[in-house]
Amino acid sequence: MRRGKFLVPLLVLVCVAGAIAQGFDPERYERNKAALGGNQGISAKSLLVHNDYIAVQLDDNPSADYGRFNIGTWPENRTLTYAYPSDPWSSWVIVRVDGESYVAPGGGPSCDELEPLTSAPFSIYDWPTDPDSSYIYGGWYVPDYPDISVYQMLQPVYLVYPDDTTGTIFIKYRIINNDTECHWIGVLLQLDTMIGDNDAAPLSTILGYSGIEEDFWNCDTCEFPCYWFAYEDPAGPAGDPDQLIAMGILCGFEATPPDRFAVGAWST
Template sequence: MGKMVRKRMNKIEIFLKIFIILILFTGIQAVSMSAMAIEGDLKSKEAIRSLSSDVVVLNNSYIEIAVSQIGRFTIGTTGGDPATHQDDNKILLFGHPVPGTSFTTIRIDDSNFEYGSSGILVEPPIISDNSIVSKWRIKDIDVTQRLSPVKSSSGYEDTVRISYIVKNNGNRTQRVGTRIMMDTMLGNNDAAPFRIPGYGAVTKETQFNGSRIPPEWIAYDSLSNPAVTSRGILKVPERLAPDKFILMNWARIYGTKWNITTIPEENGDSSVGIWWYPDNLEAGQSRTYTTYYGIAYIQITPKVLTVGLNSRPSVHQGDTFTITSFIENTGDLKAENVKVMISLPSGLELVSGETQVRSIGNLKKHDSGQASWNVKAKSPGTLVYQVTAASTTTGIYQTIAYKQVNVIPGPIPPVPELSTALLISGGLMGLFGLSRLKRKTLIIENAIRQKIRFHFKP
């Protein structure tokens, strides 16, 4: 117990040091505002902020990225899932919007270098092409970090693409690899539990290698009644797949730059590590390492057979989309012959070849399974579908879960939304507003996280 307290205190001390530095740098500043036009791409949908000269922030209506001058980053929500207010302005990585406890290692010829703390700064973090971009040079290797909000399967820009581009500027082949460590925190839960689709809940340190690495992972503020959920994507076509993936205790991995071994204990203060093993990088050659982290849209119905439903919150009429159900046996009895059945309202229909009922099989205590259906949106409206999970085991009652999807009539062109840039430097703050206001209430907070946002939800 004493060790865990000391580990927790170490983390708090790190965060407080960063916080105090920002306070001393920012000071108490008078704020003046002026409105003017923004130069650049008017079609972009981000709101851009700089917090003092130390943290650069990029956000849109769903998600926010903050990057320090040494390249450490955090991620949080703004509006989050449009269907609920519960995940508005929530933390997805610890400390947001003050980075500090997540970092990336670049491994070159058996030596480890922390991005932002090793080598020479070539380009400090700037906003470029709807991304926060920075570059460091380590020996003969240029490393570019690019963090970009991108569209997920939801159709929204609610996910951050985290990329590192390494280029060998030397005259010989070097072996280069990368490790990304993210300190997960969902809402107020710094011990956020994980779930791997098709694998189940993960509460103890767990390692996946090679082909066993799952395509994605999910984190929650609570497994039984989540209000904030996030999703990491590990495998994407035409992207270099990682070689190792670990879910583990943050205090243990934070003290390392590369090697770490899992132990069969609870995660506690949770984090993830993603490795790409070193490989030859010839002179003049470049390589990109990419992972994704953002908002998940999973609705949980907690019972003995707990059901989680995941689907895009909005689709267009005529679209085909996927509904996935996750089923976990949270009871003490073995759930035999578990089956799930989907019931669709008028306006949604199963794609040809899909069956309404899927067999999961037997689920022992804490075992989980999943089933997916491809569905076509035929008619517009706010539609609610139903998934029922049932077992033949006496004493385990069926669970009925519901989730809604908004079907938008026909394809519609993108509409420019609020684009806001906020610059804070030496007491001067400039506010630039473009296009329609997506939110109605102007909030100005004079604190370490000085911010201006327009809030609107119908």
């Protein structure tokens, strides 16, 4: 069984999206989804980093889907989030400041966009020690609060090296408030899963499998999953044992558990 993992720290809300519905028409869905791309006809400039098993690429064109990324296996280039290795656009981060939302540039949510942070353009940086790879780092600022900076780091890592070399992407957000006032700030990361050729990949958590929307809150009396899985086989966990599976980590391995984790149809 082949797996790709996502390690997501420092998040308030994580949303994993797929096409989950009865009577699903994949061709119609694909046409409608492609039409929603935020910057059709604008060539993406992509930064890419990888290790021996997994890769992440990011659009670093300020006129396109700046800062958006997608993930796939390496070197096979099999898809884990839509539509790697094509241009990334359908997964995004939203920063909420004092009740107002700001999304990474591109299509999707109807809210104001974050602005490129010229002092920290997205670039590739070397990691000083082996075996982890280089990483992508850069950011945006909040247009109504220009003293609030948002930084995004993406790095292929090994969780337990050399015993476990499953491909893993470390996703980290860092927000710096240089304003003279305090603000309420939240972060939402929406990941658009597509496992292999299956853009309607079924998802499950350690609390069970469901083909419909799920919503989990992280509280003292709530059941909250530390992992989620997305399957290449439409049969989900009961399918081909050799299918490609994506695994997301919400707790442990330096991940800060989010306040909320939601699974639903793209782009709800």
